[in-house]
Amino acid sequence: MPALDCTLETQPKLFNCITMSRKTFQRLSLDVRRRSLIEATLTCIARDGLHGASVRRITEEAGVTVGLVRHYFGSKDDMIRNAYAYLVGQLTAQASESARATEGTPEAKLASFLRANLTKPNMDEKTVSLWATFIGRVRHDPDFAEIHRDGYREFLNVLETLIEPVLIDHGCPHSVAICRNHAIALNGLIDGLWMEGALNSGLYAQDILPDLITGAAERLLELPAGALSAPDIALQSARHQTQPKQQSKPS
Amino acid sequence: MPALDCTLETQPKLFNCITMSRKTFQRLSLDVRRRSLIEATLTCIARDGLHGASVRRITEEAGVTVGLVRHYFGSKDDMIRNAYAYLVGQLTAQASESARATEGTPEAKLASFLRANLTKPNMDEKTVSLWATFIGRVRHDPDFAEIHRDGYREFLNVLETLIEPVLIDHGCPHSVAICRNHAIALNGLIDGLWMEGALNSGLYAQDILPDLITGAAERLLELPAGALSAPDIALQSARHQTQPKQQSKPS
DNA sequence: CTCTTTGATATACACTTGTTTAACTGAGGA
């Protein structure tokens, strides 16, 4: 019986004014507040799932009261949409950055990009969990679909940009169509391994994945063995065109 | 204002007894009812998302009243868990079946399996949407995690079984470890393409995927070109061991 | 310093949720 609560609720304001003080607060800029609410949203969805991430829990996580949701976003759904866009942006930015930050040959850049996607912090159970939760809404919400499409396109573009110079380096065909198909396949490989790897069902050790994907990418792109897994060594022979189409077998 | 509802609710039973008749119903067997509730659950989650699939909507979809949830399952969560297990079971069964049903060479079987995963009915937006929604809960619920792990293991096993004879046929190394790694990579490729393909962001036509994955799988397994995409032609040359390590380039 | 603005709070509201309980009824056995 909620009798206790009811007696309080009969005179809530009076009680509050006399015995309690209103919560102190800071007036923050629009960007800061929006971001803190968005990050609290992601935290709650990752922790409690979509159904457990109520407005009250999210605002409590952000250290504010429920009214601010309406103030900074039109509604809870709008806030969640913004959180999804924020997550996708972070994901693609991190991946792109890991490739851009790597100095060296195109092979090294591509290898770095692939490995980055299958190691922390990119390959993270919480992130994958969040991502899957949102993917489940893409079908029902056009805004979600657009966010997904933009993120996917960006990812494909980055991959194409990384793949093409590698193909050129090894004297492989590198038409736009070929690069695109390679990007689609490689993206599928990344996505699948990223997801199953992060969920970590315990069927294999997660740390085999970086080597596994560089090896798989070599074969997918028909590069000589070691072109990505040991770029320094393999590149020299490739550059000299001694055995540009050499193929090896796993031992 | 819910005034109308309130006036009715002051004497609901009396009103019901005098003017309305109780809903007619059938007494069905345990299996039939459970299955119908499970399928209604999947339908509702696919249609309304996880947050929109309430007990009332699900039971209405199944044509029964809310009380039956407690009768056939302990709770709504328990019903959803059963629905997830049902979905995973269907998915793996369909995939295995498509491989088993194909008569012919190991290459044809593998190719059929790969293509089946990237065409209807396996590659379906509704199914992928459901799958992603559930994956988002794997992290929070040990039962979900177990269901996921079992499904994943089953899928890997099927893949290994399909891959090994193909490798043998082409004189490739086929140790257990090699088959396993190939299965992991190929599973990642399937998962990623299946998901992004079904979500169909419109960046490419979905019908390029079956050919794309057979080509990619040939290169991943280092088979001669056409071994999977045109198994009848390629197999003969492979069987005669004329060019077991031949490598081709995309035109 | 005072005034004004508006970010922020606290509360109210209407509604939905998952679960529980009591009443009813269809179908098979004696």
Next chain:
DNA sequence: TCCTCAGTTAAACAAGTGTATATCAAAGAG
């Protein structure tokens, strides 16, 4: 035929949901 039992309904329940509104106070402008 009647009786019993379990499958099923219908109603009630407490808790929680997202949103709206009235109030308050922090910080900058004059």
